[in-house]
Amino acid sequence: MVVAVDANGADMGAGEVAAGARLAAQRGVRVLLFGPAEEFGDMGLCVEVIDAPVSVAKSPDPARAVRSTPEASIVQAARAVGEGRAQALVCAGGTGAALAAGLFNVKRARGIHRPALALPIPIPGFPPARPVTLLDVGANDQARGEHLVQFALMGAAFAEAVLGVEHPRVGLLSNGEERERGSEPVLAAGAALRERASDGGLRFVGNVEGGDIVGGAADVIVTDGFTGNIALKLMEGVSQTMLGAVRDAAGSSLRGKLGGMLLRPSLRGFRDEIDPEGQGGAYLLGLRRLAVIPHGRFGRRGFAQAIVRAERGAREDVVGATHAALSDAGALRRAPVSADPASLAGE
Amino acid sequence: MVVAVDANGADMGAGEVAAGARLAAQRGVRVLLFGPAEEFGDMGLCVEVIDAPVSVAKSPDPARAVRSTPEASIVQAARAVGEGRAQALVCAGGTGAALAAGLFNVKRARGIHRPALALPIPIPGFPPARPVTLLDVGANDQARGEHLVQFALMGAAFAEAVLGVEHPRVGLLSNGEERERGSEPVLAAGAALRERASDGGLRFVGNVEGGDIVGGAADVIVTDGFTGNIALKLMEGVSQTMLGAVRDAAGSSLRGKLGGMLLRPSLRGFRDEIDPEGQGGAYLLGLRRLAVIPHGRFGRRGFAQAIVRAERGAREDVVGATHAALSDAGALRRAPVSADPASLAGE
Numbered sequence: 001m002v003v004a005v006d007a008n009g010a011d012m013g014a015g016e017v018a019a020g021a022r023l024a025a026q027r028g029v030r031v032l033l034f035g036p037a038e039e040f041g042d043m044g045l046c047v048e049v050i051d052a053p054v055s056v057a058k059s060p061d062p063a064r065a066v067r068s069t070p071e072a073s074i075v076q077a078a079r080a081v082g083e084g085r086a087q088a089l090v091c092a093g094g095t096g097a098a099l100a101a102g103l104f105n106v107k108r109a110r111g112i113h114r115p116a117l118a119l120p121i122p123i124p125g126f127p128p129a130r131p132v133t134l135l136d137v138g139a140n141d142q143a144r145g146e147h148l149v150q151f152a153l154m155g156a157a158f159a160e161a162v163l164g165v166e167h168p169r170v171g172l173l174s175n176g177e178e179r180e181r182g183s184e185p186v187l188a189a190g191a192a193l194r195e196r197a198s199d200g201g202l203r204f205v206g207n208v209e210g211g212d213i214v215g216g217a218a219d220v221i222v223t224d225g226f227t228g229n230i231a232l233k234l235m236e237g238v239s240q241t242m243l244g245a246v247r248d249a250a251g252s253s254l255r256g257k258l259g260g261m262l263l264r265p266s267l268r269g270f271r272d273e274i275d276p277e278g279q280g281g282a283y284l285l286g287l288r289r290l291a292v293i294p295h296g297r298f299g300r301r302g303f304a305q306a307i308v309r310a311e312r313g314a315r316e317d318v319v320g321a322t323h324a325a326l327s328d329a330g331a332l333r334r335a336p337v338s339a340d341p342a343s344l345a346g347e
Numbered sequence: 348m349v350v351a352v353d354a355n356g357a358d359m360g361a362g363e364v365a366a367g368a369r370l371a372a373q374r375g376v377r378v379l380l381f382g383p384a385e386e387f388g389d390m391g392l393c394v395e396v397i398d399a400p401v402s403v404a405k406s407p408d409p410a411r412a413v414r415s416t417p418e419a420s421i422v423q424a425a426r427a428v429g430e431g432r433a434q435a436l437v438c439a440g441g442t443g444a445a446l447a448a449g450l451f452n453v454k455r456a457r458g459i460h461r462p463a464l465a466l467p468i469p470i471p472g473f474p475p476a477r478p479v480t481l482l483d484v485g486a487n488d489q490a491r492g493e494h495l496v497q498f499a500l501m502g503a504a505f506a507e508a509v510l511g512v513e514h515p516r517v518g519l520l521s522n523g524e525e526r527e528r529g530s531e532p533v534l535a536a537g538a539a540l541r542e543r544a545s546d547g548g549l550r551f552v553g554n555v556e557g558g559d560i561v562g563g564a565a566d567v568i569v570t571d572g573f574t575g576n577i578a579l580k581l582m583e584g585v586s587q588t589m590l591g592a593v594r595d596a597a598g599s600s601l602r603g604k605l606g607g608m609l610l611r612p613s614l615r616g617f618r619d620e621i622d623p624e625g626q627g628g629a630y631l632l633g634l635r636r637l638a639v640i641p642h643g644r645f646g647r648r649g650f651a652q653a654i655v656r657a658e659r660g661a662r663e664d665v666v667g668a669t670h671a672a673l674s675d676a677g678a679l680r681r682a683p684v685s686a687d688p689a690s691l692a693g694e
Binding site: 123124138141142173174175176181182183184186209210211212213214215223224225226227229230231232233234235236237238239240241242243244245246248249250252253255256258259260261262263264265266267269270273274 | 470471488489521522523531533556557559561562570571573574575576578579581583584585586587589590591593595596600603606608609610612613616620621
């Protein structure tokens with residue numbers, strides 16, 4: 001198994017991604033590393049460097065940039081996966097460019113309506129090895145019922161193969177737990193998923209509410225990319241605001257300062273627990289190969305984790321498992337796939 | 348100005364609501380109090396008690412219960428408002444029953460497509476007097492573009508009249524700040540609101556993202572009841588999880604315990620700042636009179652605040668201001684209103 005890695009676009013520079021690739025190589029992963037070779041240094045035997053200094057990570061129109069810049073590092077990396085020289089893709093910067101390059105060069109898996117972006121979210125108090133996977137967090141601006149059904153099966157196969165969650169519980173995000181609550185696509189998906197669940201193929205726990213994302217009610221939570229993106233950014237905002245308020249309170253008096261100092265070591269464990277780098281980033285599901293999109297602000301440890309997880313996804317054949325689950329559930333797309341992958345990016 | 352209050356349905360019992368009514372009366376508000384009179388005790392001169400022990404607050408089918416139980420306290424309170432004996436409504440328990448009784452007995456304001464539930468959310472770090480108002484947080488399961496446009500104008504009029512925010516900034520919740528991001532209703536509403544804003548009638552700041560709800564980018568944030576309800580419950584869940592994790596960390600060692608003890612007084616100010624009781628609850632906008640729905644778990648201080656704010660809404664004529672804003676913006680509904688208000692509850 002080989003993982004193709006695009007090193008361009010990371011906040012700390014391509015050298016940090018290269019350092020992550022070295023860490024992953026030490027954990028036994030073979031890497032094809034695309035990016036500005038002069039920033040990489042000595043990479044050892046398990047990392048093959050392809051000099052590709054051109055980056056489209058910050059392009060305002062990623063789909064167009066990907067189409068018109070075949071020499072860009074993300075395009076070369078995605079092409080390596082599309083042509084079978086690598087079995088998984090990691091893109092260090094620019095979600096839009098990664099989505100576009102994935103669609104153009106890796107291509108959608110057979111029978112998939114739309115790829116979705118899945119994010120394993122570490123929840124404090126939960127065992128860190130068992131995060132909650134939320135999808136779609138933003139690959140599509142909206143979704144029909146049949147899309148949500150595929151997201152549910154894709155998410156379950158991913159949690160099982162890549163995160164090691166046995167028989168993951170799948171919930172459908174809605175504005176009430178009752179089956180009659182929700183938008184039209186949610187009502188349609190809920191009815192279809194209840195049917196699949198009664199066949200024993202899927203562990204569907206029904207509608208879940210906003211608070212259940214952090215409440216442990218499900219291992220996989222399904223929503224459209226509009227709601228998922230809002231939920232994700234709201235969670236980040238609330239966490240930061242709360243931590244900032246605690247920090248301010250601790251800084252507001254001598255007594256508070258002393259209290260904060262004494263509390264700090266205990267809070268470190270909590271911060272490690274909810275550290276997003278431990279999850280490797282977001283996962284683009286529904287292509288012919290797994291693609292991982294770590295956050296641009298990650299450090300080497302986060303990039304290494306993304307590469308290790310990408311390799312695990314290839315080894316555990318998450319794409320094959322997804323296809324089998326969709327096929328068993330009768331949820332594969334039957335109509336022929338549109339010739340223009342740009343029309344499927346939902347943008 | 349008189350406020351009709353339904354005392355049934357509160358977690359701490361009708362006596363706690365009565366205590367809140369007494370507090371509001373001390374602040375100069377005249378109250379009609381509906382509920383089990385034997386639980387109220389002596390209410391003084393400014394509170395008129397109407398014995399109405401029957402409650403439908405916990406009914407599984409609130410619309411039906413409201414229709415078939417004219418003697419229920421919420422129905423009597425809403426009727427007092429509908430008939431002009433009171434100028435605002437406060438309902439202490441059962442959002443579903445309050446929505447149904449409001450629609451049946453207070454009725455929608457002329458030209459309103461759908462009432463919406465608006466929640467002023469206290470944000471730590473912000474001045475407590477200036478919360479962010481999120482609407483709709485759950486009166487409707489979905490919304491069309493023209494509904495979102497009305498929510499924007501209703502929310503702005505509410506923030507100005509009831510919360511005292513001058514020229515409130517209004518944002519449209521979406522999955523990206525760019526105007527081309529969003530679901531179909533959001534794209535339609537965004538285009539219409541930009542047009543209103545260019546007339547100078549509305550201070551529209553464009554699309555805002557999930558993190559902006561707590562980030563101070565807008566004073567009023569507009570979304571459909573599906574997304575708003577998910578966002579609200581997610582915020583509650585994340586806050587509780589984070590505070591619980593800090594508490595656990597503080598309890599995990601002697602050093603942590605000491606630190607937590609020292610920090611506690613500083614954190615009290617923060618807790619007061621984000622105390623939901625200070626905001627009085629959720630506000631049902633779009634009826635002929637303002638209705639306030641405090642949270643069932645509130646104490647007397649929260650109920651008093653709901654009653655005081657309801658009176659302020661009547662005194663400042665939030666309904667008239669809303670109608671004028673909608674009329675100026677050409678956003679009033681033109682088609683005749685359906686005869687059956689149940690079809691408008693979105694449930």
